[in-house]
Amino acid sequence: EDQVTQSPEALRLQEGESSSLNCSYTVSGLRGLFWYRQDPGKGPEFLFTLYSAGEEKEKERLKATLTKKESFLHITAPKPEDSATYLCAVRGTDKLIFGTGTRLQVFP
Amino acid sequence: GAVVSQHPSWVICKSGTSVKIECRSLDFQATTMFWYRQFPKQSLMLMATSNEGSKATYEQGVEKDKFLINHASLTLSTLTVTSAHPEDSSFYICSASRAEYEQYFGPGTRLTVT
Numbered sequence: 001e002d003q004v005t006q007s008p009e010a011l012r013l014q015e016g017e018s019s020s021l022n023c024s025y026t027v028s029g030l031r032g033l034f035w036y037r038q039d040p041g042k043g044p045e046f047l048f049t050l051y052s053a054g055e056e057k058e059k060e061r062l063k064a065t066l067t068k069k070e071s072f073l074h075i076t077a078p079k080p081e082d083s084a085t086y087l088c089a090v091r092g093t094d095k096l097i098f099g100t101g102t103r104l105q106v107f108p
Numbered sequence: 109g110a111v112v113s114q115h116p117s118w119v120i121c122k123s124g125t126s127v128k129i130e131c132r133s134l135d136f137q138a139t140t141m142f143w144y145r146q147f148p149k150q151s152l153m154l155m156a157t158s159n160e161g162s163k164a165t166y167e168q169g170v171e172k173d174k175f176l177i178n179h180a181s182l183t184l185s186t187l188t189v190t191s192a193h194p195e196d197s198s199f200y201i202c203s204a205s206r207a208e209y210e211q212y213f214g215p216g217t218r219l220t221v222t
Contacts, residue, residue, distance in 0.1 A: 032210075034210070034211075036213070041199075041216070041218070042215050042216060043112075043114075043201045043203075043213035043214050043215045043216045044152070044201070044213045045213070046110070046210065046211075046212055046213070049210055087151065087152070095154055095157065096142075096154065096211060098151040098152045099151060100150065100151045101151060
């Protein structure tokens with residue numbers, strides 16, 4: 001059964017304190033791993049798609065990496081506006097399977 | 109690009125009434141649209157997948173007679189919650205697929221049934 005596990009559930013960082021979020025997955029035939037950002041009361045905002053092990057993508061302070069078993073979302077020198085829930089999802093044979101997310105809070 | 113809208117953003121209705129939620133892809137044609145449900149502090153759960161002009165495919169455990177989905181065009185899908193009950197109160201989110209595997213999400217609709 002396809003499964004996605006994200007850790008930690010919650011993360012509190014001081015502004016400028018870099019860290020990483022983890023997404024572990026098991027899926028038969030990976031057809032993409034997706035990272036989304038979700039603010040309270042809003043729909044997920046697309047960040048990255050990764051398709052194969054070794055692939056990396058960057059956007060501003062965020063960098064996503066992928067191995068055969070997990071993905072990391074690295075946040076470099078975060079700012080308070082980076083506070084949100086970060087969702088990881090994988091696509092196997094037919095649909096997206098979402099993790100429960102990591103709630104990130106960045107304090108000034 | 110890849111903007112998806114939902115209307116309304118929030119709705120309150122009485123138990124037993126029906127509510128329709130619209131999902132539109134504003135700047136692209138979406139061959140496939142998806143409807144999700146999200147409970148507080150939980151992840152998104154796929155309810156159904158719809159392709160333009162054909163019947164929706166519902167996930168196991170989702171009542172197709174209660175959650176009616178219509179995908180009338182390449183830019184519009186609707187979800188109607190029929191005979192709503194308090195347990196149907198939730199955050200409903202649609203998404204639209206432009207490329208084969210990428211999905212773009214709407215802002216969500218908060219439904220409260222009293």
